[in-house]
Every structure is written in structure tokens, then in C-alpha cells.
Amino acid sequence: MIVLPAIDLMGGEVVRLQKGDFGTRKAYAADPAEVARGFGAAGAQRIHVVDLDGARAGRPVNLEAIGAIAAAGVPFEVGGGLRTLADVERVLNLGAAFAVLGTAAVHRLELVREACARFPGRIVCGIDAKGGEVAVAGWEQGSGLPAAEVARRVKAAGVALVEYTDVARDGMFTGVDAAGAARLAREAGVEVVASGGVASLEDVRACRAAGLAGVIVGKALYEGRIELPQALRAASGEERR
Known part of the structure; x- marks a missing residue:
């Protein structure tokens, strides 16, 4: 199972939100590339990057920061505001x-x-998802669709991996919804990475026990509740308790 440390971008800075509420913004670092290099040095195989400004604007915004993260040399993924094929191509390029x-x-x-x-x-x-309903546009709008239905649709479109977030847990240290993510994987027949609410190594272990493809860890790393090397060992099953 893979552990993806998260870098959320607003105004070029590394920030975290609570429950996707932009009014709860808390900055943790001014240099995203330095954070990425730190994650890489700690053993990260892949970093989860979110352009929060882009999610609201409907187009990529933090392109300079994304380019700087790329220069850090750690494999990463980018989401937030990718609404056209040109947007997708831009971040991949x-x-x-x-x-x-x-x-x-x-x-x-x-x-x-x-x-x-x-x-x-x-x-x-x-x-x-918020209360089982998929949220869009930076989590500010509802879609009227359940998570499993969207997962089935994107699988049919060619997607092999889904990242599932329980928005109500995000940034709250209330524990990840490993059971919900595993249920989504079963119902849609797709690999699932869980996100939102990770508070301790027990959450990482729960995701591994649930058979998930991975877990995204954000605020718990920045607040010192989890050390990335420990999370990686928990995900691999090689830790000593």
C-alpha cells in the first residue's frame, strides 16, 4: 500500500484546510519545493498535490509552485481545476x-x-463526498450523485484508481473512513486510495487492513502526529509495534 504525503497549494504556499472550508486556511510552508524534497528524503514514492486556488477558479493557478515541485525530483500527482484536456496536458508537461x-x-x-x-x-x-453525496468545485457544490455511481462511471471511462475523501473528516483528525473507502472499492470494482481525517498510524494500518491501494496523509504530517517513515513502514507491514 502506498502512502501519499499531501501538499495543498494556495497563493504559492503550502496550506491545510478543515472540511474543505477555505476560510480555515492555515499556512505551513512558503516553499513547496522544499517540502517536496523533505518528503522525498523521507522515502515518499509519490506526492499528492492539490491546487486549491485552481479548484475554485476552474483552471490551474499555482503553476509556478507545481513546476518547482517537479524540480524537486519526487514523483507527484496534481489535482484542482483540471477541467479541460489542455489543463491536464499542462500539468503533465x-x-x-x-x-x-x-x-x-x-x-x-x-x-x-x-x-x-x-x-x-x-x-x-x-x-x-459530503454525507455520501459527491462534492465538486473545490467541495463548494453538491452533485446529487453517490460516490459509488461516480466511481463506476469513471472506471468505465478508463480510470483504474480513485481517491476517495470524506470531506467531513478532512483536516479534523477524526480518523480516516477506511471502511467507506473499502466499500466503494467493492461496489465499483476499482482500486481506492483513502483520504481525509488521518490522525495516527492506526489510520494507516486500518487502510492496509481494509485492502486499500493507499492513503493520503496531510495535516497529521505537518502537525507532527505522524512521521512519514513510520507511516511508510506501517503501510508495508514491516513496522515493529
Whole structure:
């Protein structure tokens, strides 16, 4: 199981939110590339990058920061504001290994299909749910669709990996929804990475026990609740308790 440390970008800085609320912004670092290098030195195989400004604007915004992260030399994925094929191509050309489509998975399924055909194996879909309903546009709008339905649609479009976030848990240290993510994997028949609410190594262990493909860890790393090397060992099952 893979552990993806998260870098959320606003105004070129590394920040975290609570429950996706932009009014709860807390900055942790002014240099995203330095954070990426630190994650790489700690053993990260892949970093999860979110352009929060882009998610609201509907187009990539933090392109300079994304380019700087690429220069750090650690494989990474980017989501947030990717609403056209040109947007996807732009972040991949900047050095991202994968592009994460969220809002497009709901409103522009044809884009998901086209992106998967043009960039095979490099498209991931983010499914972010509030009370079981998929949220879009930076989590500020509801879609009226359940997570499993969206997951089935994107799988049919060519997506092999879904990243599932329980928005109510995000940034709250209330524990990851490993059971919900595993249920989504079963119902949609797709590999799932869990995100939102990770508070301790027990959450990493729970995701591994649930058979998930991975877990995204953000605020717990920045607040010192989890050390990335420990999380990586927990994910691999090689830790000593």
C-alpha cells in the first residue's frame, strides 16, 4: 500500500484546510519545493498535490509552485481545476506523473474518457463526498450523485484508481473512513486510495487492513502526529509495534 504525503497549494504556499472550508486556511510552508524534497528524503514514492486556488477558479493557478515541485525530483500527482484536456496536458508537461480529475468526473465524463485515451495510466479521479453525496468545485457544490455511481462511471471511462475523501473528516483528525473507502472499492470494482481525517498510524494500518491501494496523509504530517517513515513502514507491514 502506498502512502501519499499531501501538499495543498494556495497563493504559492503550502496550506491545510478543515472540511474543505477555505476560510480555515492555515499556512505551513512558503516553499513547496522544499517540502517536496523533505518528503522525498523521507522515502515518499509519490506526492499528492492539490491546487486549491485552481479548484475554485476552474483552471490551474499555482503553476509556478507545481513546476518547482517537479524540480524537486519526487514523483507527484496534481489535482484542482483540471477541467479541460489542455489543463491536464499542462500539468503533465510541467512534470506531474499523474493528473487527478475531480469535478470533471461528475460534469465532464467525456473529458475523463479522452484524457485516459490520450494519457493512458496517468489519470486518477478524486471522489470527494459530503454525507455520501459527491462534492465538486473545490467541495463548494453538491452533485446529487453517490460516490459509488461516480466511481463506476469513471472506471468505465478508463480510470483504474480513485481517491476517495470524506470531506467531513478532512483536516479534523477524526480518523480516516477506511471502511467507506473499502466499500466503494467493492461496489465499483476499482482500486481506492483513502483520504481525509488521518490522525495516527492506526489510520494507516486500518487502510492496509481494509485492502486499500493507499492513503493520503496531510495535516497529521505537518502537525507532527505522524512521521512519514513510520507511516511508510506501517503501510508495508514491516513496522515493529
